[in-house]
Amino acid sequence: MTEVARKYVFDFDSTLTRVEALDVLAEMTLQGKPNREEIIGEIQRITNLGIDGDISFTESLEQRIKLLEAHKDDLDGLVEELRHKISKSIESNKEFFEKFSDDIYVISCGFKEFIDPIVKEYNIPSERVFANTFEFDEQGNIIGFDEKNVLATHNGKIECLKNLDLKGEVQVIGDGYSDYVMREAGIADKFFAYTENVHREKAAEHADHVTPNLDEFLFVNDLPRNISYPKNRIKILLLENVHPAAFHNLSEDGFSVELVKTSLSEEELIERIKGVHVLGIRSKTQVTQKVMDAADKLLVVGAFCIGTTQIDLNYCKSKGVVVFNAPYSNTRSVVELAIGEIIMLMRSVFPRSTEIHGGQWNKTASNSREVRGKNLGIVGYGNIGKQLSVLAEAIGMRVYYYDIDDKLALGNAVRCETLENLLNISDVVTLHIDDNKANKDFIGERELNQMKDGAMLINLSRGFVVDIDALSAALESGKLAGAAVDVYPEEPRANGEFHSKLQGLPNVILTPHVGGSTEEAQRNIADFVPNKIMDYINSGNTVDAVNFPNIRLPKQTNAHRFLHIHKNVPGIMAKINKVLAEYELNINGQYLSTDSELGYVITDLDKEYNKEVIKALRKIENTIKFRVLY
Numbered sequence: 217m218t219e220v221a222r223k224y225v226f227d228f229d230s231t232l233t234r235v236e237a238l239d240v241l242a243e244m245t246l247q248g249k250p251n252r253e254e255i256i257g258e259i260q261r262i263t264n265l266g267i268d269g270d271i272s273f274t275e276s277l278e279q280r281i282k283l284l285e286a287h288k289d290d291l292d293g294l295v296e297e298l299r300h301k302i303s304k305s306i307e308s309n310k311e312f313f314e315k316f317s318d319d320i321y322v323i324s325c326g327f328k329e330f331i332d333p334i335v336k337e338y339n340i341p342s343e344r345v346f347a348n349t350f351e352f353d354e355q356g357n358i359i360g361f362d363e364k365n366v367l368a369t370h371n372g373k374i375e376c377l378k379n380l381d382l383k384g385e386v387q388v389i390g391d392g393y394s395d396y397v398m399r400e401a402g403i404a405d406k407f408f409a410y411t412e413n414v415h416r417e418k419a420a421e422h423a424d425h426v427t428p429n430l431d432e433f434l435f436v437n438d439l440p441r442n443i444s445y446p447k448n449r450i451k452i453l454l455l456e457n458v459h460p461a462a463f464h465n466l467s468e469d470g471f472s473v474e475l476v477k478t479s480l481s482e483e484e485l486i487e488r489i490k491g492v493h494v495l496g497i498r499s500k501t502q503v504t505q506k507v508m509d510a511a512d513k514l515l516v517v518g519a520f521c522i523g524t525t526q527i528d529l530n531y532c533k534s535k536g537v538v539v540f541n542a543p544y545s546n547t548r549s550v551v552e553l554a555i556g557e558i559i560m561l562m563r564s565v566f567p568r569s570t571e572i573h574g575g576q577w578n579k580t581a582s583n584s585r586e587v588r589g590k591n592l593g594i595v596g597y598g599n600i601g602k603q604l605s606v607l608a609e610a611i612g613m614r615v616y617y618y619d620i621d622d623k624l625a626l627g628n629a630v631r632c633e634t635l636e637n638l639l640n641i642s643d644v645v646t647l648h649i650d651d652n653k654a655n656k657d658f659i660g661e662r663e664l665n666q667m668k669d670g671a672m673l674i675n676l677s678r679g680f681v682v683d684i685d686a687l688s689a690a691l692e693s694g695k696l697a698g699a700a701v702d703v704y705p706e707e708p709r710a711n712g713e714f715h716s717k718l719q720g721l722p723n724v725i726l727t728p729h730v731g732g733s734t735e736e737a738q739r740n741i742a743d744f745v746p747n748k749i750m751d752y753i754n755s756g757n758t759v760d761a762v763n764f765p766n767i768r769l770p771k772q773t774n775a776h777r778f779l780h781i782h783k784n785v786p787g788i789m790a791k792i793n794k795v796l797a798e799y800e801l802n803i804n805g806q807y808l809s810t811d812s813e814l815g816y817v818i819t820d821l822d823k824e825y826n827k828e829v830i831k832a833l834r835k836i837e838n839t840i841k842f843r844v845l846y
């Protein structure tokens with residue numbers, strides 16, 4: 217694996233560190249000055265002009281140093297600051313710098329005074345750091361730089377590298393055009409545009425390879441690295457307009473994320489799923505067997521909602537694909553909408569509103585009632601049902617509930633033994649049963665007839681739960697005095713035209729599946745689900761997975777982690793450990809979680825391993841998926 221002859225030439229600013237050091241120095245030295253912002257802006261502008269090669273580098277340096285008004289004493293503070301600003305993937309790959317120390321060089325147009333102490337911690341000695349040096353006056357003020365240094369001149373890096381006369385293949389890793397020119401001049405063999413901190417078009421355009429982090433660089437060169445597969449190679453496809461924070465959270469962690477506003481049809485998804493490692497959906501997208509069969513790289517499906525029956529959970533499991541959802545993030549939003557709708561329906565607010573919008577003043581108390589003292593029947597006493605129970609009591613309703621499971625009654629809520637009991641006594645019936653397909657037509661003609669005359673029905677659960685024909689008939693006949701419906705048997709994939717039998721009926725509130733669509737809920741989901749996804753991809757954790765044995769793993773440093781997903785048949789563990797023993801691997805820790813169909817075993821190893829072991833582990837009969845984490 218070790219290429220003895222290869223040399224690695226790193227840029228410093230915005231490559232090894234996340235920042236341009238002189239910008240940081242400016243922030244420090246200009247503190248408290250009235251025109252600070254202006255000067256910092258100017259320094260950044262000059263820095264960029266220099267980096268992109270639009271003004272000569274010497275010129276850029278001169279102008280900046282003048283504006284800086286820095287002193288020798290400021291440099292200690294700067295170094296301290298830079299220590300906390302090492303690029304994330306550089307920091308996590310210290311091992312590479314240790315192992316290849318002799319072959320690593322820094323060529324920078326920055327200054328040795330702050331570069332040396334930083335890169336020293338990465339085993340790069342001062343003699344392999346090529347950079348400018350400051351000139352100070354007697355008081356220690358920085359007044360200039362050593363103009364004889366080639367690095368103070370335009371394209372000085374070319375000259376510097378030439379003088380070094382390095383043997384073997386020379387690879388340059390940097391973010392700027394000044395790094396690329398070494399390759400253009402033919403002195404370096406390859407240029408890697410390093411975009412972890414800043415993406416400079418000019419550098420990327422000319423690169424042999426754009427590397428969004430050091431992991432990618434190490435992967436391409438097959439060098440030792442902290443994670444076995446660079447995160448930027450992990451593709452995440454987020455459908456159905458999930459909150460932009462999800463995009464931010466996942467991109468921040470280094471993944472390649474694509475956002476699509478709408479849901480996709482099965483055919484479209486089959487087309488798009490190829491090469492995708494993580495799929496994010498909401499309630500609309502159907503993850504069917506055909507979709508799964510087309511998914512050649514899929515590791516995780518994230519449902520950015522509560523419901524998961526749009527996903528073939530078992531088939532996902534059989535393919536080793538873990539599914540997460542957000543079981544609580546939008547609960548409160550649904551509950552608040554239910555409370556609002558109960559009041560709106562009982563007061564006939566929508567008919568009054570429609571009349572007045574049409575120019576009709578109709579002040580009347582008929583069919584307008586308080587909710588206080590009325591019976592609320594909650595069907596499905598789960599997370600939503602229970603929270604609704606508490607809030608409804610707080611506004612004076614008498615709560616009854618029905619659930620197939622035994623559920624503890626909260627507050628003064630009263631459990632009904634049968635659905636019929638509940639339907640018989642409720643002034644408002646609200647549905648919060650889960651999205652299990654067995655709940656299809658749960659409320660049909662018979663159940664509607666069991667309701668009190670003039671009662672109201674709310675459905676915020678799933679469209680297929682209510683027989684819409686029967687509901688519209690009950691409303692038209694006056695059996696029911698109103699309804700609020702948020703979910704429909706057929707819902708469009710994108711915003712646009714929509715038709716339902718319920719349209720135009722009086723005292724019927726129709727909403728387009730927005731029970732969980734609040735800014736707060738969507739924001740919460742955009743944190744919750746990506747955290748689960750990242751936890752699985754980065755560490756192998758499956759806590760809260762809906763279709764997979766749950767396991768929380770200890771964090772490992774300086775270890776290798778193998779994830780092995782297999783059918784739960786006798787003897788697999790023995791086979792795995794036999795292979796590990798054959799390759800003389802020392803096991804640091806091993807964790808197993810199973811259900812009746814599937815086994816998930818995680819093995820931590822404490823030393824380098826022969827890559828052949830991976831092939832051998834993959835070959836074990838009944839293996840579903842195998843992944844090396846780091």
Ligand SMILES: NC(=O)C1=CN([C@@H]2O[C@H](COP(=O)(O)OP(=O)(O)OC[C@H]3O[C@@H](n4cnc5c(N)ncnc54)[C@H](O)[C@@H]3O)[C@@H](O)[C@H]2O)C=CC1
Nearest residue numbers: 523596597598599600619620648649650651676677731732
């Ligand atoms: N409109 C919207 O935007 C949203 C809709 N939902 C839907 O709300 C529903 C409830 O969500 P959660 O309370 O979080 O679910 P949950 O799983 O916590 O509660 C569901 C409850 O329904 C009960 N249940 C299931 N089938 C039943 C049946 N046939 N008869 C009586 N009880 C039954 C279960 O035992 C459970 O207690 C789900 O269908 C979910 O998809 C959730 C969020 C937003």
Ligand SMILES: O=C(O)C(=O)COP(=O)(O)O
Nearest residue numbers: 498499520521522523732
């Ligand atoms: O959370 C759920 O189950 C919902 O029904 C909300 O779905 P949505 O994310 O709005 O498509």
